[in-house]
Amino acid sequence: MKSHIYLDHAATTPALPAAIAALGAAAALPGNPSSVHAAGRAAHGLLESARDAVAAATGAAAEQIIFTSGGTEALALAIHGCGLPLIAGATEHSAVLAARADARIAPVRPSGLIDLDALERLLQSGPALVAVQAGNNETGVIQPLAEIAALAHRHGGLLLADCVQSAGKAAWPDAADFIAISGHKLGGTMGTGALIARDSARLAPVQRGGGQERGHRGGTPNLPGIAALAAALAVPHDWAAVAARRAALEQRLIAAGAIIHGATAPRLPHISSIGLPGVPAATQVMRLDLAGVQVSAGAACSSGKVKSSHVLAAMGLGAAAGEAIRVSLSPATSNADLAEFAAAWEAMANRRGSPP
Secondary structure: OOOOEEOEOOOOOOOOHHHHHHHHHHHOOOOOOOOOOHHHHHHHHHHHHHHHHHHHHHOOOHHHEEEEOOHHHHHHHHHHHOOOOEEEEOOOOHHHHOOOOOOEEEOEOOOOOEOHHHHHHHHOOOOOEEEEEOEOOOOOEEOOHHHHHHHHHHOOOEEEEEOOOOOOOOOOOOOOOEEEEEHHHOOOOOOOEEEEEOOHHHOOOOEOOOOOHHHOEOOOOOHHHHHHHHHHHOOOOOHHHHHHHHHHHHHHHHHOOOEEEOOOOOEOOOEEEEEOOOOOHHHHHHHHHHOOEEOEOOOOOOOOOOOOOHHHHHOOOHHHHHOEEEEEOOOOOOHHHHHHHHHHHHHHHHOOOOOO
16 A cells, blocks of 8 residues: 655644643634633633733743734734835745735845845835745745844834744744734644734724624634644654755755755754756656655645745746755654655656656
8 A cells, every 4th residue: 555655844733732622622612712601701711821821832921912814814914914015125025925916026036035135125115024934935045133123123114024934943034024924834733823913002903893802803713723822832742853854865865966946044943845857846746646755845725736936036046946856844843754755756757857
């Protein structure tokens, strides 16, 4: 029977047992957190306990945590609610790049790191919200958020740090004004996220309703998902071991002809962008899937389509932007999993030019 090895954890990672347990316990409660009777108060207490737990895990204050339906909504709340023009890095997720038609784009260098000189020139035209991923979702490249925040603040602007991929895997950006996270990327469940707002008074609500989330986000909160998010954030992981396994994998693939994009910059421990010259990304994904290995060609937010990577294109890779796959690991990914993937990748590399 063909094995099925899952190496697309940057798209979504399986919910952790602690998160599933928290989800089930919260789902069994009968009350709405906004109700004033006993059941409602119990639900509200669980909601606030989860808020306290997320605050403790992220180094924020409880009142700075605004629960959302996921990373996209968290980003949108900051982008549309802060009242400033938007500057976005060229390699940002589509949740940022598609949020506003008038966004100005800050280029990146071939390493994938944002061009700080170009960013400063953009900021000279006036205060703006600068939206930058802490760690890129396709290459794992870690941006210098402290320097970016200093530039934004010097010109009266704010920093929105997209920590959807980096949450729990890298240090929290102390200098960011807003931080977005998503539950299903870190062992929680889909449909839940949070925006951490250092000064929530700077935000106007985008989704109005019954006054939930201190008026910042109307709508009954997804209490089971929020409980799962809080539980997942509390689970420790050995990401250094993950990085070591990835490094060994990359060394083997480089010897077989692979190109690792973003390798000259600091990277998150679990993501690798692997180029195979001459083989379209869609073909690579299909061949590996037939071999029982599940990877992606970039962000999993394009309605199932495989397109040339805008991230790699922004890094100046030209045609190579359409010849790369993303492999993303979890702490549960084993050496045996990676060895089987490597063997399948090597077989694919050796048959370049053959029909699928």
